[in-house]
Amino acid sequence: MTPAELQDAVRVAVRACVDNGSLSVSVPETVVVERPKVKEHGDYATNVALALAKAAGKPPRDVAALIAAELGKADGIDTVEVAGPGFLNVRLAGEALASVVPAVIAAGSSFGTNDRAAGQSINLEFVSANPTGPIHIGGVRWAAVGDALARLLQASGAKVTREYYFNDHGSQIDRFARSLLASAKGEPAPEDGYGGDYIHEITARVLAEHPDALSAEDPQEVFRQHGVDLMFAEIKQALHDFGVDFDVYFHENSLHESGAVERALERLRNLGRIYEKDGAVWLRTTDLGDDKDRVVIKSDGDPAYISGDLAYYLDKRERGFDRVxxxxxxxxxxxxxxxxxxxxxxGDEPGVNLEILIGQLVNLVRDGEPMRMSKRAGTVISLEDLVEAVGVDAGRYALVRSSADSQIDIDLDLWARRTSDNPVFYVQYAATRAASVLRNARDLGIAPGGDLGLLTHPRENELLLGLAEFPRVVAQAAELREPHRVARYLEEQVAKSAQRFWDDCQVLPKGDEEVLPTAGPRLLLWQATRIVLENGLGLLGVSAPERM
RNA sequence: GCACCCGUAGCUCAGCCGGAUAGAGCAACCGCCUUCUAAGCGGUCGGUCGCAGGUUCAAGUCCUGCCGGGUGCACCA
Incomplete structure (x- = not known):
């Protein structure tokens, strides 16, 4: 019995109470079934009686007792107890607990998926770093979190397009081009330009491919075009090496060249949102929650940055995405x-058609000291630096393991370690242990199978309960847009339990010991565990190695 | 000044859209290896959940105010 099935059973029990007249309430759409923090409180607990007490006009414990009597009749439930202020503590029958194992094995790589976002077409834009320098650590956080979120949404049935908005238009690019040109001429970086070694590298590469660049009619344009191309290719490659690929790389320039900006403004003009003042064209946003109106066409006639955003948003909606x-x-x-x-x-609905997720800043820490960076000064800590320091798996996991709402410090020394201090190592190690038992069993000719009812050890129960949580962790992480929940789950409810199971529940015979009857069912449990670890790590874009 | 995020154990962080004695890892201390990976496991120690009010049967979680930290407030992109 899964938590979802238990939720249904609870609702059925409530309905039975309503039908037999003992409770007069409306059956709730959803009921909360959670794993109690304290083991003595059973396998699962529900607060449904507390929630219904007021409506029922009875003391919570009385309501609980009525529901308990019905719930106790359900298949797979061993005991139901009324506890505390009116909780129901449920203990599952052994075979109901173990039923998750064949379910996991049958589902395989699709175990954990759900269809709550089925039918949704989601455009997920992330990273979108300007091609004026190497991708830095702030953008890297979104590379890891965004890609994981994309995987989670897909696992929830949504159609997801990963998109990168490539700002190749405007004054930052001009500054970048001027910086390259200055470098080529051996001049210092412009006051408002970019410095750093990478500028000289890009300059050298442009000159290598176009030796006559400086004598061209418009040298800055040559450096702009080729410099941006090179920078962008570098960013794309770094992201690819980090396991992040986008379905669409959208060029801001195309919006300006195609007339999309004008069309978007025309649309807004027709909707009465546009006015002119001081020689500029404004979008009236104050009556829609913004703190000031925004200039969309500057008084010099150039479109302001936001006009690209307007056109871009409209373009995404017209491409058929119901959620941006x-x-x-x-x-x-x-x-x-x-x-x-x-x-x-x-005319769209903020928060539904458009969702904006804000991620707090990341600090890299080495030897206990935060690494300070400045793009202007050229001390950029790039994606490549992170990968070089800790590897792709650890880098992605470190970035995705904390809530995006929190600023985080990433201790490079910790994440490079190959011990259980390092969370990604800990989880991967559990996955390799699973692989190793299964491999050794194969070598010994011991096949998984047999009576799952033999899985009665407390460590086995704990692991079974943990595995059963996976689908709702995935669903919740996707809905809340919080991939870190998957990482925490893998650490606390799967890897931890698996390590303990390893420690207390030997599977294979040592030396000339006999093969125990528990060997087959325990191998099944290891199979299921391996699958959940693979699937969970896969959602985070982290590998599940066979061996460490 | 205004807006957003954060403030939970010495440190790094969770806390399942209010629920039962607040959790994990690290650090400190004590244990567990003759054969399935000890790259691990168990235990002890440790918190007035920033402060003050409020709502509620029930608040770390919701509301208000204050304090502290971060980020941002352009006819820049």
Whole structure:
């Protein structure tokens, strides 16, 4: 019996009480079934009686007793106890507990998926770093979290497009181009430009491919075009090496060249959201929750940055995405208001058609000291630096393991370690232990199988309960857009339990010992455990090695 | 000044859209290896959940105010 099935059983029990007249309440749509913190409180607990007490007009414990009597009749339930203020503590029958094992094995790589987001077409935009330098650590957080979220949403049945908005238009690119040109001429970086070794490297590469660049009619344009291409290719490659690939790389320039910006403004003009003042064209966003109106066409006639966003949003909607999700760093939190207002201006519903997720900043820590970086000064800590220091798996896991709402410190020394201090190692080690038992069993000719009813050890129960949680962890992580929940789950409810199971429940015979009857069922449990660890790590974009 | 995020054990962080004695890892201390990976496991120690009010049968979780830290507030992109 899974938690979901238990939830249904609880609702059935409540309905039975309503039908037999002992409770007069409406049966709740959903009931909460959770694993109690304290083991003595059983396998699962529900607060349904507490929640219904007021409506029922009876003391919570009385309501609990009525529901308990019905719930106790359900298949797979061993005992139901009324406890504390009115909780129901449920203990499952052994075979109901173990039924998760064949379910996991039958589902295989699809175990944990759900269809709660079925039918949704989601455009997930993340990273979108400007091609004016190597991708830095802030963007890297979104690479790991965004890609994991994409996987989670897909596991929930959504159709997901990963998209990268490539800002190849505007004054930052001009500054980048001027910086390259200055470097080529051997001049110092412009006041408002970029410095750093990477500028000289890009310059050298442009010159290698175009030796006559400096004598071209418009040298800056040559450096702009080829420099941006090279930078962008480098970013793409770094992300690819990090296991993150996008379905669409969208060029801001295309919006300006195709007339999409004008069309978007025309649309807003027709909706009465546009006005002119001081020689500029404005979008009235204040009456849609923004703190000031926004200039969309500057008085010099050039479109302001936001006009690209307007056109881009409209373009995504016209491409058929009913949900547009944008992940931004904390340094862009000030944009949320205007983007939401923009969404509303088009007649869409902020928070539904447009979702904006803000991720707080990341500090890398080495030898206990935070590594300070500055793009201007050229001391950039890049994605490649992170990968070089700790590897792809540890890098992704470290970034995805904490809530995006929290600033995090990533201790490079810790994440490079190959001990259980390192969370990703700990989880991967559990996965390799599973692989190793299964491998050794095969070598010994011992096949998984047999009576799952033999799985009665407390460590086995704990692991079974943990495995059964996976589907709802996935569903919840996707709904809340919080991939870190998967990581925490794998650590606390799967890897931990698996390590303990390993420690207390020997599977294979040592030396010339006999093969115990528990060997087959325990191998099945290890198979299921391996699958959940593989699937869970897979959702985070982290490998589940066969051996360490 | 305004907006957003954070403030939970010495440290790094969880806490399942309010629930039963607040959890994990690290650090400190004590245990467990003659054969399935000890790259591990068990135990002890450790918290007025920033502060003050409020809502509730029930608040770390919701509301208000304050304090502290981070980020951002352009006709820049």
């Amino acid at each position: 999700v944008i992940m931004l760093g904390a340094d862009h939190s000030g944009y949320v208001g205007r983007l939401m207002a923009m969404c509303a201006a088009f």
